[in-house]
Amino acid sequence: MDKQSLFWAANLKLLRTRKKISQQQLSGLLGLNRNKITAQESGKTRNPRMEDLVLISGYFKIDLDVMIKTDLSSLTEEQLLELEAGNKTDLTGRHIRILPITVDNSNEENMEFIPARARAGYRSGFSDPDFISALPKFSLPDLPRGKTIRMFPIIGNSMEPIPDGSHVIAQYLQDWSHLKDNTACVLVLKGGEEDIVFKVVVNHIKQNGTLSLHSLNSDYEPFTVDIGEVLEIWTFIGFVSKQFPDLN
Known part of the structure; x- marks a missing residue:
């Protein structure tokens, strides 16, 4: 799996086991071949089809960008529920807001x-x-x-x-x-x-x-x-x- 899909395999397995369903059950729910699910979870599929990525992320209700780039195992259950509700969890604080500041007459920050x-x-x-x-x-x-x-x-x-x-x-x-x-x-x-x-x-x-x-x-x-x-x-x-x- 390429660098952009670094967490896809681990996240897919985590979300599947979290729902307590087998690879066979997931493949049936998504209409995909079980071997495809197995290959993606193991990381053997280096470049998963975009259609599959969209289908799987949609089933788990996790934003595709988050599922690819975020290590979901580092999140709490509450944070995972927030993601499933459509709220992106911010663990860095960088996206909470823009910090308001003031400057002096020399344009230096007060x-x-x-x-x-x-x-x-x-x-x-x-x-x-x-x-x-x-x-x-x-x-x-x-x-x-x-x-x-x-x-x-x-x-x-x-x-x-x-x-x-x-x-x-x-x-x-x-x-x-x-x-x-x-x-x-x-x-x-x-x-x-x-x-x-x-x-x-x-x-x-x-x-x-x-x-x-x-x-x-x-x-x-x-x-x-x-x-x-x-x-x-x-x-x-x-x-x-x-x-x-x-x-x-």
Whole structure:
């Protein structure tokens, strides 16, 4: 099978076994020869007929492009159901939205500061250019140039010795699949009581479509979020605080 059809064979077998049907049963349902199904699942058919690809992907209700180019074994059952419903699962975050930004008079990208009073509204306003343009701007020396940077308010003591009430400076991560394990990040989440969280992240996107979030404070247990619950990820650069960290 050619490079463009890299995942076709494995995905076909996965979807068939997931439906608990045999190759013979599938061939009967599709009106195809069983040997054709066997050859495609084994990868012996290097260039499957386009008519067959369309027929098979239509039966499983999976977009043809996704079935060819995405390793479906890396997705959760919930994500597979989303695909079958016609919703393309995005594991990278690149296609969720276009990030609104503002620029200064020199056409340099501004760094926005989210004050505590605006924290609650960020989850609903993060994609609104008017909301972003109304945020205060800040500037500090030695920050990365040409990057999207924001400063987020942090509540609670789960990341001590970084004190409660600190502001974390972080850089926007465009492609979540590139997130390295044990990276401290600010995450903007869709639902639940916590809208903006600051945690050390372990990346399980390729394995099961989740992120494991850990606190620096050992009193707090790690927890897992589905990647579908994440709106934005920002990687830690530094923090600003009026309090001196408690090192005891």
